[in-house]
Amino acid sequence: MEPIVIAKNLTKSYTKGLRALDNVSLTVNQGKVLVVMGPSGSGKSTLIRTFNGLETFDRGELSILGIKVNSTPDERKIQKIRRRVGMVFQQFNLFPHLSILENITLAPVHVQKRRQIEAEEYGMFLLSQMGIDSHAKKYPSQLSGGEQQRVAIARALALKPELLLFDEPTSALDPERINEVLDAMRRLAEQGMTMVVVTHEIGFAKDVSDQVLFMDSGKVIETSPPSIFFSNARHERSRKFLNQLDNH
């Protein structure tokens, strides 16, 4: 199986002496789903943001879809990666001045230089997959949080990515809206999409993920299959974290 993400000893500090990433190593193979968990400030966002060049790192090596990047940023390589990797954010980050369909066709038209009509057709297809094609002409502020996040997923899919990154995609949603987004993500996993998902949704992690990576203070504490992680985590620190999650 082809590795999509290979990280070796990624290390990064925002402030001197404080490591947001501390020798993080991991591999994600094609078609696999990696869930990243950890307490607030443990470096989860920092980690997945290095995967599409939103964040640089100080030491280590990274290979995304076979494109190798190191600590000195190479704009051309990062741009190449971004064309093949989609990202979904906690706060949706839809473009408020563009309609739902325009949000989705922006990158295909202006980055991939596809024809407008072609991009719109595919955009409508993605929206219907997400069950929100009736909203195509509306603007982001006219949609609920769950609908906005599904638009954001469709937008990330518009470039036909080979890897999808999710940074706490359901953390900003009302509880009754969480499942519509998780279901959409489930379907993507079933279709064989390679995904790295930062989330605290245990049910999703149990059902969908192939591996759970647990981080604390920038370090990888353990990487285990969900069957082991949630019933019999190898590390004391992981068990403590899961207990705290259960109590909420």
Add this chain to the structure above:
Amino acid sequence: MKINQKIFLQFGICIILFCLIGILINNLTVNLIRTGLGFNFSWLFKPASFALAEHPLPYTSSDSYAWALFIGWLNSLKVIVSSLILATFLGTIIAFARTGKNSLLGLISAAYITIIRQTPLLLQLMFWYFVGFLGLKDNMFIHIKNIFNITNQGIDFSGLFFSSEFLALSLGLSIFTSAYIAEVIRGGIISVSRGQWEAFRSLGLSERKGLIRIILPQALPAIIPGLTSQYLNLAKNSTLAIAVGYSDIYAINDTIINQTGRAIECFIILLFSFLLLNLLITNTMEIINRLILNSQKHT
């Protein structure tokens, strides 16, 4: 009682206002009596009998004062509109450089803004006139295929002629205002949330495309009011034309006051000329603002 206090306060303000107006009218009449000219505008239709180096419409010294003033107003409009466009263009580029990722460009644009904002405009105008354009007169005569000619009078660009005075004033005003406009635009750009930058970057859009298509449209509502006030400043600053000898409305007014002694009438004309110019700017910007807000009603 609160309402009584309010009424009392407003009453007091009215009295003070009436007193001030009374003093002004008194001064005016005293001055009018002293000059012995009386208050009227009939002189406007007498021949001006002075030449104007620059006139966008036909003008000879036998034309009336009124026509001379109108030519001056057009000259003002010409220099204001051209500076406004150039200043906006320059300001936008500098703001982009200042907010961009390239640290060298950021440093250069920060230095530009600092230097321009911390030296007086009059000094800058003098610099552009004497160093930039007047210098051309003695030692440089460039002609490129009759399309672009620099002569001792100014620059001729395929039939369109720009005098040294106009160029110095326009360039000086543009550069001065561009530094302020850059800061206004930068403020607007910063007001757009970081998530919007991350979103367009993660879609593979270049910095330039992202700025133009994603960030700037969202920054505009925050930029327009600041931009309007910079444009109004530019219009008022254009009266420094007199320093480089460009015949704008203020300079022509000055000449007429010297010739006729009609200071009060001239100041009233000047007042309304600028009111008209600034209303033009404010209303245009208001229309633009409404268009932008309408197109973004949903945000």
